Amino acid sequence: xxxxxxxxxxSDEVAIQIxxxxxxxxxxxxxxxxxxxxxxxxxxxxxxxxxxxxxxxxRCINALEEHQKGSITVDGTLLSSDLKNIDxxxxxxxxxxxxxxxxxxxxxxxxxxxxxxxxRKTPKKEAxxxxxxxxxxxxxxxxxxxxxGQLSGGQQQRVAIARxxxxxxxxxxxxxxxxALDPEMIKEVLDTMVSLAEEGMTMLCVTHEMGFARQxxxxxxxxxxxxxxxxxxxEEFFNNPQNERTKLFLSQILGH
Amino acid sequence: xxxxxxQTVAYVRETMLPELxxxxxxxxxxxxxxxxxxxxxxxxxxxIFAAYVIYKIVVGALPWFANGIWTTDSLAECREILQGAxxxxxxxxxxxxxQLLFGFxxxxxxxxxxxxxxxxxxxxxxxxxFSHLPRKMLILTGLFPFVAFWLxxxxxxxxxxxxxxxxxxxxxxxxxxxxQSFAMGLLAGLIxxxxxxxxxxxxxxxxxxxxALEPVASRDMGGFMLNMILGTVCVSLSLPxxxxxxxxxxxxxxxxxxxxxxxxxxxxxxxLITLLFVANVVLAYFLxxxxxxxxxxxxxxxxxxxxxxxxxxxxRGGLAALPRGQYEAADSLGLDYAQATRLIIMPQALKIxxxxxxxxxxxxxxxxxxxxxxxxxxxxxxxxGPILASTEWNGVYWELWGFAVFVFFIVCYGxxxxxxxxxxxxxxxxx
Numbered sequence: 009x010x011x012x013x014x015x016x017x018x019s020d021e022v023a024i025q026i027x028x029x030x031x032x033x034x035x036x037x038x039x040x041x042x043x044x045x046x047x048x049x050x051x052x053x054x055x056x057x058x059x060x061x062x063x064x065x066x067r068c069i070n071a072l073e074e075h076q077k078g079s080i081t082v083d084g085t086l087l088s089s090d091l092k093n094i095d096x097x098x099x100x101x102x103x104x105x106x107x108x109x110x111x112x113x114x115x116x117x118x119x120x121x122x123x124x125x126x127x128r129k130t131p132k133k134e135a136x137x138x139x140x141x142x143x144x145x146x147x148x149x150x151x152x153x154x155x156x157g158q159l160s161g162g163q164q165q166r167v168a169i170a171r172x173x174x175x176x177x178x179x180x181x182x183x184x185x186x187x188a189l190d191p192e193m194i195k196e197v198l199d200t201m202v203s204l205a206e207e208g209m210t211m212l213c214v215t216h217e218m219g220f221a222r223q224x225x226x227x228x229x230x231x232x233x234x235x236x237x238x239x240x241x242x243e244e245f246f247n248n249p250q251n252e253r254t255k256l257f258l259s260q261i262l263g264h
Numbered sequence: 265x266x267x268x269x270x271q272t273v274a275y276v277r278e279t280m281l282p283e284l285x286x287x288x289x290x291x292x293x294x295x296x297x298x299x300x301x302x303x304x305x306x307x308x309x310x311x312i313f314a315a316y317v318i319y320k321i322v323v324g325a326l327p328w329f330a331n332g333i334w335t336t337d338s339l340a341e342c343r344e345i346l347q348g349a350x351x352x353x354x355x356x357x358x359x360x361x362x363q364l365l366f367g368f369x370x371x372x373x374x375x376x377x378x379x380x381x382x383x384x385x386x387x388x389x390x391x392x393x394f395s396h397l398p399r400k401m402l403i404l405t406g407l408f409p410f411v412a413f414w415l416x417x418x419x420x421x422x423x424x425x426x427x428x429x430x431x432x433x434x435x436x437x438x439x440x441x442x443x444q445s446f447a448m449g450l451l452a453g454l455i456x457x458x459x460x461x462x463x464x465x466x467x468x469x470x471x472x473x474x475x476a477l478e479p480v481a482s483r484d485m486g487g488f489m490l491n492m493i494l495g496t497v498c499v500s501l502s503l504p505x506x507x508x509x510x511x512x513x514x515x516x517x518x519x520x521x522x523x524x525x526x527x528x529x530x531x532x533x534x535x536l537i538t539l540l541f542v543a544n545v546v547l548a549y550f551l552x553x554x555x556x557x558x559x560x561x562x563x564x565x566x567x568x569x570x571x572x573x574x575x576x577x578x579x580r581g582g583l584a585a586l587p588r589g590q591y592e593a594a595d596s597l598g599l600d601y602a603q604a605t606r607l608i609i610m611p612q613a614l615k616i617x618x619x620x621x622x623x624x625x626x627x628x629x630x631x632x633x634x635x636x637x638x639x640x641x642x643x644x645x646x647x648x649g650p651i652l653a654s655t656e657w658n659g660v661y662w663e664l665w666g667f668a669v670f671v672f673f674i675v676c677y678g679x680x681x682x683x684x685x686x687x688x689x690x691x692x693x694x695x
Binding site for chain 1: 587589590592593594595596597598599600603607608611612615690692
């Protein structure tokens, strides 16, 4: 089965290690005692009601949000307030946002080559070749010279994925990548993510696309009130949820 | 509802309708006039009234221009020729042309120098304004301030050369040390520049005849040239300073943030004219006795401080308009603060701020006429003082002030047109 083949990618090597991580917004306790180990090649879907801290959790991993207690280790680098470590981790971890966040003043190609040129010091020519390679992979090489504003939402999100991939990240974070898209564009983005997963990319994905979770994830994490409430393999998670909160959530999201 | 009853519910179109031209009344000149000039009785009355006003103005002003006299030596001669007929006495412009442009103390035989500087200026700001010109021309832009200083103020070429060398040496030193840390680089650059200027000061002082032009003192500058000097120098200084202030105000470092806030709020709370009086009179008290701190430099400092505070606020508005996602995307790609600011944040923030920045720049350029209040003879100062006070031209108001209005309008309208063109060039979102 395809799923079993995919799981071959998972190695014993630890990609992300989160220990007793806590975060507060002011006095509001957003994340409480998060413990999570992600192995290389794993594809994890994080689900949960809004405000449960799913986005905050993955934004902590590349230090877009600061955590106050506990530790996060990404690829063996401990995330601290040291800017060098943060920049190192960020260049290894790709991130895709709900609202794409493409740079509107640059062309698609420039969006993709900017970080490789300035952060990785890749020569411009080579960076452009890499960019075209990934734009072909997300199936929009012909849009390379346009500006983000000229593309549809689905195309923009695929460019955003290509832009992240150009940095050759070892881990990809997705923060609700399809939530801002029209229904007919969700599929093209999900297809891109599926093919990425099939190549063995380590992925953490906050999403409400349960079909995607069933198809791709090897682990589903359910969060509520800043805590990891339940985690399991997708089949078990969907067919046999244990926690009351999970049952309620699944009945609401799958009920119609 | 009746339509759906007329046919069956299921309906399939078999031929597509072709596109048709709009009817004749919806096309061409007639449509335009009906929509824009004669849409309704009220609109038509306004159109006719406006046409009448325009006609009256043209008929009134035309003879004034047509009968204008360009060649007399005084107002009295003009009146003699006109014999009471309507007509402008434009000879004041031709006769005092050089004074209007260069002031009344700039040496007559040296007028070619500021003129040449003006032409060089036009050439060297072109690559800044139009990005499709070859980037090599930017070297010319970098050299321009030094060339212009030498041309306008005169003296040995060594002085601006030493200044230039100082900047170049500072840049090299900065590049050499930059990899250690940014602050160390700045420090190294600063020290290098000071050493070069100090040593170079002796050299150029000793050899003051090398390629020397006749020196002209700052107090001899005047006319529209003075407005141009103040305008270009202050605009080009206050833009980078304004950017730094705007970034500083958003900084996480409290000391930098508060310095910027205090500076901006203080400057914005003070009228420019007071700052100019401070520059003229009070600043001298704070300087050690015997220092001869050039008046133009003092005025430049004050105007620059003033406009950079305003530009900082305009740019802060642009920064605030950027979605947080842009910062996050830049961060998540691993760009550091300097790269993110330079490549992602500033290009977008500046683009949003263009109308505001141009507003400040145009205002600044017009405000340079305020220096006439502290007895500097810029264009307005020249008209108010030496020209209107002279026995020949006492009483020629319309022609002189009209000329001042015309000159400033040309420049400011040009700037505004350029900015609109630039906005269209930079528009990438809705193409």
